[in-house]
Amino acid sequence: MSDTHAQTVRYVRETMLPEREPPLAETGVIKWMRENLFSSWINAILTIVSLYIIFVVLSAIIPWLLNSVWDAESLTECREILAAQGLSSHDGACGAVLTARWHQLVFGYYPSELYWRPILALALFLVGIAPVLFANLPRQMLLVSAAVPFVCFWLLWGGSVWFPVMIALGFVLGYLAMVLVGKALSPLAGIIAAIVLPILYWIFLAGPLAAAMADVIPLRIEEVQSRAFGGFMLSVVIGLSAIILSLPLGILLALARQSNLFIIKTSAVVFIEVIRGVPLIVWLFTAQLLLNYFLPRGTNFDLTLRVIIMVTLFSSAYIAEVVRGGLAALPKGQYEGADSLGLDYWQSMRLIILPQALKISIPGIVNTFIGLFKDTTLVVFIGLFDPLGIAGAIRASTEWNGIYWELFVFIGLMFFIACYSMGRYSLYLEKKLQREHR
Amino acid sequence: MSDTATNRVINRDAMTVSDEVAIQITDMNKWYGTFHVLRDINLTVNRGERIVVCGPSGSGKSTLIRCINRLEEHQAGSIVVDGTELSSDLKNIDKIRSEVGMCFQHFNLFPHLTILENCTLAPIWVRKTPKREAEETAMHFLEKVKIPEQADKYPGQLSGGQQQRVAIARSLCMRPRIMLFDEPTSALDPEMIKEVLDTMIELAEEGMTMICVTHEMGFARQVANRVIFMDAGQIVEQNEPEEFFNNPQSERTKLFLSQILGH
Numbered sequence: 001m002s003d004t005h006a007q008t009v010r011y012v013r014e015t016m017l018p019e020r021e022p023p024l025a026e027t028g029v030i031k032w033m034r035e036n037l038f039s040s041w042i043n044a045i046l047t048i049v050s051l052y053i054i055f056v057v058l059s060a061i062i063p064w065l066l067n068s069v070w071d072a073e074s075l076t077e078c079r080e081i082l083a084a085q086g087l088s089s090h091d092g093a094c095g096a097v098l099t100a101r102w103h104q105l106v107f108g109y110y111p112s113e114l115y116w117r118p119i120l121a122l123a124l125f126l127v128g129i130a131p132v133l134f135a136n137l138p139r140q141m142l143l144v145s146a147a148v149p150f151v152c153f154w155l156l157w158g159g160s161v162w163f164p165v166m167i168a169l170g171f172v173l174g175y176l177a178m179v180l181v182g183k184a185l186s187p188l189a190g191i192i193a194a195i196v197l198p199i200l201y202w203i204f205l206a207g208p209l210a211a212a213m214a215d216v217i218p219l220r221i222e223e224v225q226s227r228a229f230g231g232f233m234l235s236v237v238i239g240l241s242a243i244i245l246s247l248p249l250g251i252l253l254a255l256a257r258q259s260n261l262f263i264i265k266t267s268a269v270v271f272i273e274v275i276r277g278v279p280l281i282v283w284l285f286t287a288q289l290l291l292n293y294f295l296p297r298g299t300n301f302d303l304t305l306r307v308i309i310m311v312t313l314f315s316s317a318y319i320a321e322v323v324r325g326g327l328a329a330l331p332k333g334q335y336e337g338a339d340s341l342g343l344d345y346w347q348s349m350r351l352i353i354l355p356q357a358l359k360i361s362i363p364g365i366v367n368t369f370i371g372l373f374k375d376t377t378l379v380v381f382i383g384l385f386d387p388l389g390i391a392g393a394i395r396a397s398t399e400w401n402g403i404y405w406e407l408f409v410f411i412g413l414m415f416f417i418a419c420y421s422m423g424r425y426s427l428y429l430e431k432k433l434q435r436e437h438r
Numbered sequence: 439m440s441d442t443a444t445n446r447v448i449n450r451d452a453m454t455v456s457d458e459v460a461i462q463i464t465d466m467n468k469w470y471g472t473f474h475v476l477r478d479i480n481l482t483v484n485r486g487e488r489i490v491v492c493g494p495s496g497s498g499k500s501t502l503i504r505c506i507n508r509l510e511e512h513q514a515g516s517i518v519v520d521g522t523e524l525s526s527d528l529k530n531i532d533k534i535r536s537e538v539g540m541c542f543q544h545f546n547l548f549p550h551l552t553i554l555e556n557c558t559l560a561p562i563w564v565r566k567t568p569k570r571e572a573e574e575t576a577m578h579f580l581e582k583v584k585i586p587e588q589a590d591k592y593p594g595q596l597s598g599g600q601q602q603r604v605a606i607a608r609s610l611c612m613r614p615r616i617m618l619f620d621e622p623t624s625a626l627d628p629e630m631i632k633e634v635l636d637t638m639i640e641l642a643e644e645g646m647t648m649i650c651v652t653h654e655m656g657f658a659r660q661v662a663n664r665v666i667f668m669d670a671g672q673i674v675e676q677n678e679p680e681e682f683f684n685n686p687q688s689e690r691t692k693l694f695l696s697q698i699l700g701h
Contacts, residue, residue, distance in 0.1 A: 049529075062699070150662070216551060331546075331637035333542060333544050333546035334546060334548065335547075336509055336542065336546060337542065337546030337548065338548075339509060339535060339541040340507055340509065340535060340538075340539075340542075340546075341535065341536070341559070341560035341564065341608070341609075341610075341612065342532050342533070342536030342560060342564045342612065343532075343559075343563060343564060344532055345563075345566075351559060351563065352548055352559075355550050356548075356550050359550065362664070383663050433550075
């Protein structure tokens with residue numbers, strides 16, 4: 001404005017300026033390097049020092065990997081082969097431990113003739129999870145997703161088919177109770193019925209019913225004790241079960257914590273704070289040692305299942321807090337907009353509030369899941385054979401006594417691949433929702 | 439404030455007021471903690487009435503209309519909407535909310551749903567209308583507010599005026615018998631106010647019962663059949679628009695009008 005006034009006070013623009021292309025950005029490798037790597041003397045020195053460090057690290061690791069011996073019966077044999085090539089034991093890895101024992105690292109002590117069962121379970125799981133992760137797949141596939149957990153359970157543990165079927169029926173019962181009682185009495189009564197009835201059913205009816213059905217139609221596959229579970233299979237079973245169970249539980253806890261109903265709110269707060277305030281390892285010891293005291297005498301509740309329950313409860317407390325952050329970030333107007341249209345509480349939560357709150361919480365939720373998956377290695381302390389436990393067992397054998405780098409690099413790599421994929425998926429989801437909603 | 443809506447011929451003949459009572463508020467009081475926001479409110483609104491509520495900020499005008507669909511809870515007195523008394527019974531509240539449409543200052547559209555989904559959501563879930571039918575109704579009202587071409591966009595891609603018109607269409611999709619407007623043009627750029635007011639005028643012409651909290655005095659003059667002035671949580675003055683603007687009675691009203699019409 002002011003420069004216009006400098007020439008003349010009266011000014012009328014007669015032609016509007018046309019839109020013009022922005023100036024072309026200068027491009028090229030040299031320009032990029034000058035700007036990003038060598039923009040000042042200090043920057044240039046830092047670049048050179050960093051390059052040197054990277055060179056030193058890689059020049060140590062790459063030959064170690066390239067010289068690796070893949071075919072040997074024991075560490076001693078490995079070293080002999082390396083020595084025959086004129087190399088010391090530090091110049092080459094002994095990958096042979098992986099080729100010799102990979103099945104233990106992956107499956108633990110699962111019977112080798114039954115390896116097809118966890119593999120099939122994993123394949124089914126991937127099919128089941130696909131429509132949940134990627135919204136563009138047909139929605140009917142979600143029915144498959146609902147059945148997959150029970151099929152996977154049956155495949156992994158084996159035994160009579162009726163046990164998982166009767167457990168699954170409990171969920172159907174819960175759903176029916178919520179719909180019917182909710183309609184007849186009140187939504188709150190429906191929820192209470194949906195929680196209480198299935199639990200009563202599982203405790204008193206599911207077992208006898210499953211046994212009765214097994215007598216009529218004995219459909220069973222060979223049973224595998226969870227003591228045999230180990231390696232990455234164990235980590236994946238515990239991790240994925242806990243991830244899948246803790247998300248809905250965490251969401252319910254977050255909603256409960258926001259509730260106006262005093263009892264529900266207080267129970268949620270107490271639960272979250274107690275679970276969060278105690279280290280996971282303490283909860284795992286509780287699962288191992290104390291839980292049996294609380295269960296009726298004579299029940300032998302599977303240790304792996306106990307661990308899954310504990311890990312689920314533990315991570316649901318974290319999820320609840322992450323989701324609460326998302327709920328708090330929503331403007332009050334969204335709640336009022338939903339209310340003003342006459343949507344009831346569950347409708348407005350499901351259709352309006354949670355989709356937005358969860359979108360905000362995605363990074364936090366995935367972060368919690370990554371932490372949870374790595375924390376499954378803690379089960380080694382209660383005597384389960386997760387990959388670290390298996391590594392310990394392998395190192396205790398006479399053939400491989402003294403080996404450690406190769407095993408831990410492999411285990412680290414596997415965990416990294418799993419956690420990195422979860423992180424990438426979270427980014428994909430964030431970008432996709434960003435694009436859709438603006 | 440300017441007379442934004444003046445360049446339009448308004449068909450006042452169609453705006454008939456019936457004797458039937460739409461909203462009856464009797465001796466209603468409300469407190470925020472110890473702060474007495476609404477004091478002894480008595481108000482009867484007949485079907486087809488267009489009421490403009492004005493007053494300084496903090497006078498309780500928004501709170502008053504938010505009490506009508508229970509976004510705020512009153513502590514004493516009674517509010518009867520369409521023959522149903524507002525109480526803590528959730529069924530009654532949801533029923534009234536589905537009969538009473540509301541437009542907010544900040545639109546409160548749902549950013550994760552398209553314009554069309556925003557409009558069909560409540561009919562599908564609350565009224566259990568089949569999806570096809572709900573979409574047809576939604577398109578009908580989007581045409582009415584003159585933005586059917588935006589149906590597949592998300593709210594964030596629309597201008598403020600367009601968003602507010604979508605918000606009006608969203609309420610209309612529930613076929614409400616009463617519409618509440620809570621400062622619908624306060625968050626809009628001046629150029630967009632007119633398009634929203636035009637939409638509201640059309641609604642008035644069709645005989646909708648409306649209560650508008652607004653400072654658009656041109657709109658009040660043209661459309662309202664009653665203007666209510668509130669201050670300090672009380673109804674200070676109410677009158678027909680011409681009388682209200684030309685011959686205000688209370689000192690407080692005179693001061694308020696001189697401040698908003700003075701420039």
